[in-house]
Amino acid sequence: MGAFPWHGRGPVVALPPGMRCMSSNLYKIPTLAKNNTCSSLRGARSDYRQLQRFSTSRTSQNGALDRTRNIGIIAHIDAGKTTTTERMLFYSGFTRRIGDVDEGSTVTDFLPAERARGITIQSAAITFHWPPGEVDETSGPQTGEQNEKAPRSSYPHTINLIDTPGHADFTFEVMRSLRILDGAVCILDGVAGVEAQTEKVWNQASTYRIPRVIYVNKLDRDGAAFGRTVREVSTRLGVYPAVCQIPWFHGGNGPFVGVADAINLQGLRWKEGEDGRTVKMSNLEQLEAEEPALAAELRRARIALVELLSEHDEDIVEKFFECEEDHLAVLPADIIASLRRCVLDQSSRIVPLFAGASFRNMGVQPLLDSVVNLLPSPPEAPDPEVSISGVKGGLRDLLSGDLIVEQSKKASVPAKGKQPKRKHGALQSSSRDAISKLQSCALAFKVVNDAKRGVLVYVRVYSGSLDRNSLLYNTNLQISERAPRLLKMYANDAVEVDSIPAGHIGVVVGLKQTRTGDTLVSYSGNKATPPEPLISLQLRPIAVPPPVFFTSVEPHSLSEEKRMHESLALLLREDPSLHVSVDEESGQTLLSGMGELHLEIARDRLINDLKAKASMGRIEIGYRESTLGISKPITKLFDKEIAGRKGKACCTAVVEPLDEQSTPQEQDEATLLDETYDGNQIIVRAPGLQIDRSSRTDEETSPFLPPGMDTVTFRTALQNGAMAALARGPQFTFPMHNTRVTLTINPATDLFGNETTTSALSSAARQATAAALQDVQFGAGTTMMEPVMNVIISVDEASLGSVVHDISSSRGGHIISLDEEVPLAGTDAAGTSESALEEEAPPPIDPSRVYAPPDPFETPSVGEEIPAAASRPRTIIAKVPLKEMVGYLRHLRSLTAGRGTFVMTVDRFENMSAQRQKAVLTELRGGF
Numbered sequence: 001m002g003a004f005p006w007h008g009r010g011p012v013v014a015l016p017p018g019m020r021c022m023s024s025n026l027y028k029i030p031t032l033a034k035n036n037t038c039s040s041l042r043g044a045r046s047d048y049r050q051l052q053r054f055s056t057s058r059t060s061q062n063g064a065l066d067r068t069r070n071i072g073i074i075a076h077i078d079a080g081k082t083t084t085t086e087r088m089l090f091y092s093g094f095t096r097r098i099g100d101v102d103e104g105s106t107v108t109d110f111l112p113a114e115r116a117r118g119i120t121i122q123s124a125a126i127t128f129h130w131p132p133g134e135v136d137e138t139s140g141p142q143t144g145e146q147n148e149k150a151p152r153s154s155y156p157h158t159i160n161l162i163d164t165p166g167h168a169d170f171t172f173e174v175m176r177s178l179r180i181l182d183g184a185v186c187i188l189d190g191v192a193g194v195e196a197q198t199e200k201v202w203n204q205a206s207t208y209r210i211p212r213v214i215y216v217n218k219l220d221r222d223g224a225a226f227g228r229t230v231r232e233v234s235t236r237l238g239v240y241p242a243v244c245q246i247p248w249f250h251g252g253n254g255p256f257v258g259v260a261d262a263i264n265l266q267g268l269r270w271k272e273g274e275d276g277r278t279v280k281m282s283n284l285e286q287l288e289a290e291e292p293a294l295a296a297e298l299r300r301a302r303i304a305l306v307e308l309l310s311e312h313d314e315d316i317v318e319k320f321f322e323c324e325e326d327h328l329a330v331l332p333a334d335i336i337a338s339l340r341r342c343v344l345d346q347s348s349r350i351v352p353l354f355a356g357a358s359f360r361n362m363g364v365q366p367l368l369d370s371v372v373n374l375l376p377s378p379p380e381a382p383d384p385e386v387s388i389s390g391v392k393g394g395l396r397d398l399l400s401g402d403l404i405v406e407q408s409k410k411a412s413v414p415a416k417g418k419q420p421k422r423k424h425g426a427l428q429s430s431s432r433d434a435i436s437k438l439q440s441c442a443l444a445f446k447v448v449n450d451a452k453r454g455v456l457v458y459v460r461v462y463s464g465s466l467d468r469n470s471l472l473y474n475t476n477l478q479i480s481e482r483a484p485r486l487l488k489m490y491a492n493d494a495v496e497v498d499s500i501p502a503g504h505i506g507v508v509v510g511l512k513q514t515r516t517g518d519t520l521v522s523y524s525g526n527k528a529t530p531p532e533p534l535i536s537l538q539l540r541p542i543a544v545p546p547p548v549f550f551t552s553v554e555p556h557s558l559s560e561e562k563r564m565h566e567s568l569a570l571l572l573r574e575d576p577s578l579h580v581s582v583d584e585e586s587g588q589t590l591l592s593g594m595g596e597l598h599l600e601i602a603r604d605r606l607i608n609d610l611k612a613k614a615s616m617g618r619i620e621i622g623y624r625e626s627t628l629g630i631s632k633p634i635t636k637l638f639d640k641e642i643a644g645r646k647g648k649a650c651c652t653a654v655v656e657p658l659d660e661q662s663t664p665q666e667q668d669e670a671t672l673l674d675e676t677y678d679g680n681q682i683i684v685r686a687p688g689l690q691i692d693r694s695s696r697t698d699e700e701t702s703p704f705l706p707p708g709m710d711t712v713t714f715r716t717a718l719q720n721g722a723m724a725a726l727a728r729g730p731q732f733t734f735p736m737h738n739t740r741v742t743l744t745i746n747p748a749t750d751l752f753g754n755e756t757t758t759s760a761l762s763s764a765a766r767q768a769t770a771a772a773l774q775d776v777q778f779g780a781g782t783t784m785m786e787p788v789m790n791v792i793i794s795v796d797e798a799s800l801g802s803v804v805h806d807i808s809s810s811r812g813g814h815i816i817s818l819d820e821e822v823p824l825a826g827t828d829a830a831g832t833s834e835s836a837l838e839e840e841a842p843p844p845i846d847p848s849r850v851y852a853p854p855d856p857f858e859t860p861s862v863g864e865e866i867p868a869a870a871s872r873p874r875t876i877i878a879k880v881p882l883k884e885m886v887g888y889l890r891h892l893r894s895l896t897a898g899r900g901t902f903v904m905t906v907d908r909f910e911n912m913s914a915q916r917q918k919a920v921l922t923e924l925r926g927g928f
């Protein structure tokens with residue numbers, strides 16, 4: 001048993017064999033070479049050289065994979081993610097000094113903007129080992145066979161940690177980080193409990209079925225209420241908290257000094273003011289002598305834990321009977337194994353819960369143990385969702401061939417009015433053949449411009465192995481790029497590697513176009529593109545929410561314009577939730593995003609980090625314009641020379657409103673395109689086009705089209721033209737929304753052989769659509785639309801009335817519900833995982849059946865009891881125009897004595913009343 005020195009005394013506890021043994025190296029930091037005078041990061045780097053051996057034999061890869069955890073930390077803003085991460089890095093030996101968010105010296109928040117604001121903006125990927133030491137397949141049990149006596153936390157594991165941002169403006173950033181995680185630690189603030197943002201991120205994590213543990217932080221703070229937080233976990237997050245630790249308050253109601261561990265039946269005590277490396281451990285008898293009330297509570301916690309597990313796990317029931325129904329006699333290894341089964345099979349809704357105060361350096365090492373012991377390795381994680389040829393399913397199903405069977409069935413059903421393409425059997429075998437050619441499949445989950453190394457593309461490899469110099473096909477952009485260099489990242493430091501195997505996270509340097517969210521595949525054979533259907537394989541696609549704020553960006557001089565656009569392009573590669581458009585009439589460049597802070601950070605990145613010489617205008621709400629009626633069919637002939645080449649094409653456009661009442665358009669053979677993008681539907685029809693399909697390439701052409709132009713190019717040119725016209729409404733110049741454009745081409749009269757170039761087609765479509773919009777403006781008219789937000793506000797009972805009144809009377813909002821019993825589905829996830837969202841919401845959990853230790857302030861001996869009713873947490877769900885929510889946090893804080901919080905997401909764009917439109921326009925004009 002390891003010694004945990006405490007004021008120079010010897011070991012205080014010897015645990016019986018079979019119980020969890022926290023070997024001494026666990027809570028100690030490996031000594032770095034004394035003469036190592038370089039930075040702490042560089043110092044640690046030499047210890048991680050072994051990672052360069054990524055591309056070794058399959059067995060060792062599998063072994064290493066078993067000892068890998070790709071995890072993230074999710075929480076409400078300020079719950080302590082960065083503070084906890086810094087301790088994790090320190091205890092693992094990665095850093096030699098604990099960074100401090102308040103001083104701006106943390107490792108993970110390394111962008112200057114993050115350090116300045118003390119918040120995490122870009123999630124950084126960082127790798128360390130827990131417990132410290134080499135990850136070696138010879139140490140610990142072999143793959144698959146878990147030694148019953150020794151927990152996983154007794155031998156080193158590689159932890160790839162993705163630090164996710166907590167601010168609501170970065171929802172998309174959170175989503176894209178979440179989808180590559182195999183497990184997550186959810187940090188709660190022990191004073192604030194479960195907050196609105198926590199609920200939101202929690203629901204997003206549920207969408208991806210990410211196994212989680214909960215860590216209740218800040219238990220050192222006045223007003224910390226562990227028991228209340230545990231109950232909130234059950235009511236607000238809709239899961240059963242498996243309380244694995246309870247807080248240790250000195251003497252029952254003194255300062256927080258450590259935790260009592262219900263798995264191992266021991267007390268862990270840290271010394272105030274130290275770096276937390278030394279932990280005093282007491283067994284149950286010692287704890288009884290020292291803190292009898294805590295020891296009694298620990299027994300209750302252990303009983304509750306075994307009871308809870310027994311309700312969901314047969315194996316623990318067996319162990320319980322083997323121990324003659326003595327809850328305290330069940331071995332810690334059996335409890336850990338049971339917890340692990342429940343965490344991996346999420347149908348039990350059991351989530352293990354731990355306690356600590358990271359800032360005081362208390363509780364972080366056992367939390368790291370729980371990451372290794374309870375969260376899944378990559379092969380144990382839920383099957384990642386893929387979409388291929390329009391069919392969704394799991395990647396493992398795809399690789400085993402099951403998903404392709406489905407895809408073939410779907411593909412072999414002819415669309416209405418069309419001939420079946422190929423026979424089902426043939427397609428199935430060719431699909432199988434294509435899948436067998438897949439060498440690797442990876443998701444680019446983050447693009448970062450690094451001042452020293454250039455553009456870094458962070459990837460999570462899902463199958464095979466991504467090798468240096470391999471050709472990667474980007475299935476989103478439909479282009480190929482070579483991967484000249486691969487890196488393993490340690491926050492802002494890196495180690496060169498030859499390959500990144502499945503299950504791991506790494507960085508590709510040298511990709512010119514790949515963006516955040518793109519899927520990269522490599523395949524065998526010398527073809528320029530991967531075989532069908534691999535060409536359409538996409539990993540966990542996510543829907544980008546519509547931008548609701550915008551700002552203008554102006555270069556300081558004409559000569560700076562090119563550089564500014566390059567920087568903007570890079571910014572868009574990094575963050576696809578930003579949009580750039582150029583207003584055709586004013587020539588102004590507009591940058592739009594999801595929130596004010598989102599655009600402020602983009603400005604910082606553009607001007608301070610990317611050094612673009614440009615200035616940004618005021619951040620404004622992105623209104624939209626919508627048509628109130630149908631236009632006449634308007635035909636436009638484009639006949640002009642462009643760049644010395646004659647271009648001629650003709651097109652007819654009709655625009656009309658697109659809303660719930662709109663009748664869906666019948667699709668027939670003449671329909672070449674029917675797509676909805678950014679709230680607008682574009683239909684392209686060409687009756688009588690006479691399409692010929694090449695049996696060899698599947699390419700479709702027509703004798704009416706100029707030689708070399710296929711139908712895809714033809715309809716894309718028309719679509720681009722219509723989209724350009726929709727970018728500017730006829731009356732208010734805001735982009736059009738909820739609008740359907742039907743473009744009709746008569747091949748005999750509207751196409752002119754060689755003269756019908758793609759730019760002529762685009763121009764004809766743009767002019768016809770713009771003219772149809774003008775026609776509407778002078779007929780039925782157009783209206784302004786505004787973003788309406790789905791707002792979730794957390795307040796206490798005492799301030800509920802004033803907040804509801806403020807929302808419904810002063811802000812023109814509609815209250816949807818108070819205290820939704822069942823957790824809300826992650827609204828941002830809409831469309832990302834149908835299967836997850838289709839599931840029925842589980843029944844609510846009765847908090848009276850949930851074990852939670854009493855909070856010190858609830859005991860009669862301690863001061864006055866806080867009236868429970870007034871502090872009861874309440875949740876308000878409302879729909880409120882975004883305009884009324886600008887600057888709302890400050891107002892909410894003043895209404896709720898600083899306790900209220902809220903999150904919001906775009907619900908929809910709504911038509912504005914004439915009165916409201918007038919008021920907004922007056923304000924906008926005054927503001928300009």
Ligand SMILES: Nc1nc2c(ncn2[C@@H]2O[C@H](COP(=O)(O)OP(=O)(O)OP(=O)(O)O)[C@@H](O)[C@H]2O)c(=O)[nH]1
Pocket residue numbers: 075076077078079080081082083084101102118119120121165166167217218219220221356357358359360
């Ligand atoms: N008293 C106390 N304060 C803490 C504890 N953990 C974190 N804090 C403080 O809480 C504040 C927020 O901590 P961070 O670690 O930056 O929180 P975060 O969740 O990373 O915040 P974002 O990066 O902005 O999402 C800082 O002032 C910390 O010093 C704790 O255990 N006890």
